Every structure is written in structure tokens, then in C-alpha cells.
Amino acid sequence: MPTEGAIEGAAPKPSNFIRDIILEDNVSGKYGGRVHTRFPPEPNGYLHIGHAKSICLNFGLAQEFGGKCNLRFDDTNPSKEEVEYVESIIEDVKWLGFDWEDRMFYASDYFDQLYAWAVQLIRQGQAFVCDLTAEQIREYRGTPTEPGKNSPYRDRSVEENLDLFERMRLGEFPDGSRTLRTKIDMASPNFNMRDPVMYRILRAEHHRTGNKWCIYPMYDFAHGECDSIEGITHSICTLEFEDHRPLYDWYVENLGIHHPQQIEFDRLNLTSTMLSKRKLLMLVQKGFVSGWDDPRMPTLSGMRRRGYTPEGIRLFCSRIGVSKTNGIIEFALLENSLREDLNRRALRVMASVDPIRVVIDNYPDGQVEEMDAVNNPEDESAGTRKVPFSKVLYIDRDDFRENPPKQYFRLSPGREVRLRYAYFVTCTGVVKDAAGEVVEVHCTYDPATRGGNTPPDGRKVKSTIHWVSAAHALDAEARLYENLFLEDAGEEKDFTDTLNPKSLEVRTAKVEPSVKGAAPGTLYQFERVGYFCVDKDSTPDKPVFNRTVQLRDTWAKIEKAQKA
């Protein structure tokens, strides 16, 4: 498991109610001071940022208290689960920086034991085979204000139940024709206690057990039992399972087995981010995104491809805290956490994702100078590099204005700025196309300012802009991302209605030559623009960059305020 660096160690971790519970349990000796958690994903989709919160919580708690955390696949519904998901989950949890050592399990590992326990409950007169259809079960269940009715099959003898359940397992009955139900209380105000289904008949090939079974346990009957088998002490889950806790407790109590403690916390909600596995699956299936790892997806694989770092995500998870209040975290907090990490580690490079030509008229034709540039001002050990400079350059279109607004400090006719690491240049004119669009900017440079240093006369310049030598620039594809959705969709409407048509914008960028051959996943800061990550679609001829997140842009704020 990762040791949190200075970034996370700087501030003392705030406590949370789960940590408090564990602390109390350790004092009372409830589990002999043992702390054993688990992360129990269902392999029916890819992990997303919401899961990261749970992973950090479960593994983090174990780590903090010198305990263990298992990875366990909750694979009790073969109709939705696939190995592809298992593999992606393994990769994502590892990538996030956690280690379950030799403790990777599947609920399906315990199917035999679960079956035996079901038989035990039948023998104890606490479970019965029910012939009601799904619809009938629903009718018999009652409503919030009316109690349910007992199933007419509720009083079958133990022998008959044993026989029927055995024959369910043997495949003598069609799918959905019978269930094994727990005999609890049809009048309970908690629906989960109204004779809940334990097993259903379901003929589907299971990704691990194949066709060995045609009956599968329900979540409620499986989860606590799996926790129990693994010796879990604190079974941490999300708030919607609060109503299930009485049933969780009922099973382990009546089975007489180790009783882990279920604790519920608030699931992560993020502004302008959709974290429904069902809807994410739909985006993939209907082709609204290129796949589960589309950089616009809030999946861990998408975020990884986009350039998010495990450290940044872990920092975020430690900042959001854990509680039982149903809130929504501002996306800006995630971005801030990411930038904090990226700022420390990303190599700086000059590039333009919206280039415009600049000609330095008084610079000798054909001359090339190698300018020294710092790779990372936050990390001296990152060293320096040489960047070629020549007569014709590219700068960002946004760094030139023919008619500069108030407080705009960058290049404009008659104004002098610094080209980072190179020279002071003064704009002397522009060339326009037939449409009146500026296509080329002309400048003169001051040789006395080489290296970007302040000239002997001490004159200063209000702005420093970045550039790329046209003759040396690499052509690259830059993929600029915005939110996938334009607004936080209401539950009622078709969420695809609010898809953002501009969530992906592809640009041709000019990038300094030092990035040539960078491996996919390499993180850069394009100075003054944003953080970018080399995408796996890159070819030797044409690198592809994903914009991970923009830099904080004070000027954009000023300009926005001016327009308002």
C-alpha cells in the first residue's frame, strides 16, 4: 500500500465517524483489535471515481490500523457479470496504489458453503421454497402502510423444502419458477424483512463457475456470509444499504457465524459528473463515447488515460472526507487536487494548441539557437533542456490581440513582450488574409535580451509568452475535453439529451521537439495552457495529447468579468 507523501502528510487527516467506531472497537476489544475490511465490487462495469472513494476508505483504514483489506468480487448475478470487468477492476485498484496481497476472492468461491447454510436455515425452519411468481411475490409483499401476506407455501415441511431446494439446484425447475425464501416477518415495516428471497433459479453461464449452478444467492444472503467467512470486522458500504443491515445481522446471527459490523457511508456525488454504472454502460454501448476508457468518462480507466494520477485521486479522496450526509462535491475540488499533484511532477514544455505564425524580421535567416529551458520549476532534479529558436515561430493565437482590451498584457502592435527563455520581441505589424483575419504577426527582437534576461537598460516587460520554432515543431493532435454533460441531469429525463456536443474538440498543435517519442501516459504541462498526457493513439509520426486539465487562468477570469 502506498505511503502517502508530503502532499497528503502535510495536514493531519481529519477524523471521520468510521475511524471513531474502529477506535472504540479497539478499546472495547470487540474484534481483538483486529481490523479487516474489504472492497467488494460487482464485476458488471468499470470502476469510477465514486469507487475510488470506497477503495481509499477500505484500504486506507486497514493500512492505518495495521489491518488487512481484501478484494472481493461480488459475483452472484451471472447475467450481468463478465471477466472483462474483473480484469479492469484488478488493474484499476492496483493502479490506484493498493495491494490486497494474496487475498483476492469471489463470492462464487463460497457458493458451496452458501448452499450448505441455506440448507441449515431450512432445517431450522427459517427458510422455505416458494412457488409464487415474481409478480405474485410483489403483490404479497404489501405496501409501506399495509403489511404483506404470507406466501401459501410458507408452511411446507422441512423435508419438502429440503427436497424442493435440492431439486432447484439439480435443475428440475424452470428459471423463475421457484425461489428459496427466508421466513422472517411479512408485517415488518422494513421490506427487506418481508420473507426476502435467498436464491433464485437462473440459467446463465457464470464467468467462474460455468454451468455448475443454476441457482444463485441474492446479495443479502451472500454478502454478510462472505464477509463472515473472510473474517471481516468492518463491512463498509453505502447509505442505501442501511435498510439491509437488519437482514445482514439476521443471517449471521441465525447461522451462528462470525458477525462483522456493517457500517454505511455516503456515496460520492460530483457536480456535472454522472456516476451511474447503468448509464455509463449505456454511453459505451450506444457509442456516445469511444469506450470505458474514453478520457471523458469518470471511470478510473478513462481518468488514467486522460492523465489523472493515483496520487491526485487519493488526495481528492482524503479531502472529501467520509460522513453520512448526502452531499455533492464540487468538481473544482477534484481538479485542484489533481493540479496540486501534476504541478509537482509534470515536465514543462512549450506548445500551442491554436498556433499563429510569427516572423522575427531582424533575426538572421537560417540561424538556429538552442535556448536553455527549465523542465520543472517545482523540482530542480528534473533538470533543463535545450529548445531550438529560429526566425519563424508559432505562438498561441490568444497571446496576440490586434486591439488589446484593458489589462491585456500580451503581444499587440507596438508592444514588447518576452518570449520565454528567448528574447524580448516587439510587434511591428500583421499580415491578414482576404477575410481580414490575422494570419501572421511580425516582430523585431532585441539581441541584448538573449535567454529572456532583462536587458542592460533594465526595461521590463509585462508579459512572457511561450513559442515553438516553426521549423522544429512537431505536429501533434491535441484533444481538448469539456464536461460530457451540459448540466446535472434530472432523473426523469433522458440523460443523453444533455450530452455536451463540444465535450471533445480535436486540434492540430505545434509542440516543441523535446517530446518526440514520449511514451503513452507521459505527463506534461504545456506552459501557460494546461496539463496534457500522451495518449495511446499516438504514432511515431504524430503524437496525440489529451488535455487533462487546464491551468488556472486568471486572465480568462478578468476577461469574463469585463464582458459581464
Add this chain to the structure above:
RNA sequence: UGGGAGGUCGUCUAAUGGUAAGACUGCAGACUCUGGAUCUGCGUAUCGGGGUUCGAGUCCCUGCCUCCCAGCCA
């Protein structure tokens, strides 16, 4: 209108009967060869009403609001 769980700055989290704190966001400024980073400052909160107490965000009563639950999903 049955059951369960919650309501503290704009957002999230702390304060465990004793000065309502931190982070993010916002605004203002300093610094800067990134309008980045960094630094400084400012602002805004205990859902309402009663009560207990020297003292209440915290305890009690009461009202209001929000979320979850009627899958053979998890």
C-alpha cells in the same frame, strides 16, 4: 401519511457541553522569465421554535426540509 438515515460558510469536512475551524470556490493584494506555482488579506454557516445549563452546533421536546426503501439487481 410505513420504515430507515440525514440537515454547520456557496461546496465538502471538523469542533465529542467551553473562543464555530480547515480545505475548495469567490473577491482583493504581493511576488513572478508560466496572468501557473507560492504568499497575504477579506467574506459568508450551526434548518425553525421552545427547553435544560453558568455555558448548547453538541443534551431534551417540537416543527420543517432532504435523501433511501415495495428487483427473483447489487
